[in-house]
Amino acid sequence: MKKILFPTDFSEAATNAFVHALEFAKIVNAELVLLHTFEIPVYDSQFFPENYASIYSSIELAKFEMFKDEIPKLRTIAMERKLDDIVIKHRLIDGDLLYNLKNAIEEDKIDFVIMGTTGVSDWTKFFLGSNTSSVISGVEVPVLCVPLDAKFKKIKMIGFTTRYREKDKKELRKVLNIARKTNAKVKSLYVKTSDSDVSETTVKEWEREFAGENIEFLVLPSDEVKETILDFVLYKEIDVLAMITHKRSFFESIFDSSFTKKISKQVSVPVLIMHED
Numbered sequence: 001m002k003k004i005l006f007p008t009d010f011s012e013a014a015t016n017a018f019v020h021a022l023e024f025a026k027i028v029n030a031e032l033v034l035l036h037t038f039e040i041p042v043y044d045s046q047f048f049p050e051n052y053a054s055i056y057s058s059i060e061l062a063k064f065e066m067f068k069d070e071i072p073k074l075r076t077i078a079m080e081r082k083l084d085d086i087v088i089k090h091r092l093i094d095g096d097l098l099y100n101l102k103n104a105i106e107e108d109k110i111d112f113v114i115m116g117t118t119g120v121s122d123w124t125k126f127f128l129g130s131n132t133s134s135v136i137s138g139v140e141v142p143v144l145c146v147p148l149d150a151k152f153k154k155i156k157m158i159g160f161t162t163r164y165r166e167k168d169k170k171e172l173r174k175v176l177n178i179a180r181k182t183n184a185k186v187k188s189l190y191v192k193t194s195d196s197d198v199s200e201t202t203v204k205e206w207e208r209e210f211a212g213e214n215i216e217f218l219v220l221p222s223d224e225v226k227e228t229i230l231d232f233v234l235y236k237e238i239d240v241l242a243m244i245t246h247k248r249s250f251f252e253s254i255f256d257s258s259f260t261k262k263i264s265k266q267v268s269v270p271v272l273i274m275h276e277d
Helices: 013-029 052-080 097-107 120-128 132-138 166-181 199-207 225-235 248-254 257-266
Strands: 002-006 032-038 088-095 112-117 142-148 157-161 185-192 215-221 242-243 271-276
Touching: 002 013, 002 097, 013 112, 013 142, 013 166, 032 052, 032 185, 052 088, 052 157, 052 185, 097 157, 112 166, 157 166, 157 199, 157 225, 166 185, 166 242, 166 271, 185 225
Parallel strands: 002 032, 002 112, 032 088, 112 142, 157 185, 157 242, 185 215, 242 271
Antiparallel strands: 142 271
């Protein structure tokens, strides 16, 4: 059975993403591992010689009580969606979120991470934050990022961006595997710029190799890569967009503020971040 790690701060964005995590767990036959982390503030023990331990204990207890109160709410959501048969496990850990995220992925042998984002600032922070580029490059499992406004709906169309590199095929097969389980169609997008080096022969080879799959290969000529991806999501009625990480500079260009504003306002779809080998 596969495992999905779901980091949550019990915010509205996280609760919305939890619905996606439940439904995705059903699709891929997975169990959910909920991860909630908290950071204990640093106190100078010389100022609190007697109360030092009790301060830490009270913070930990408060976090545990909050965690204990929130878990039943999530189980109620699962029950209301008739998904209460999905196994849900919990991790409450103090310390840095990204550090604990990596540890949990390794220790629990996680297959996917699903997390909520609240909009422009979070998109930028997630992709460009000081630790984030290392997380995206350091985490080898796909990460599904769910915007706050992305309400769950049945996945009928999955978008997949490619540059027709041989190593992209492995990630495309993962996407096709998900698509088969939800009877979805995959639309693969290649934005052909004026300095693109992908030949028509390569595109034809891919079409032949994946001929038996429910997939359509689109080659759109444009030097406006970001806008073309946005239009692709908007006009091809994409429910989930799968993208492969290349370089940090790629994310800096894709998730700059102007483009991100368009994405968050016009295109509230989950984005599945996949990792190249």
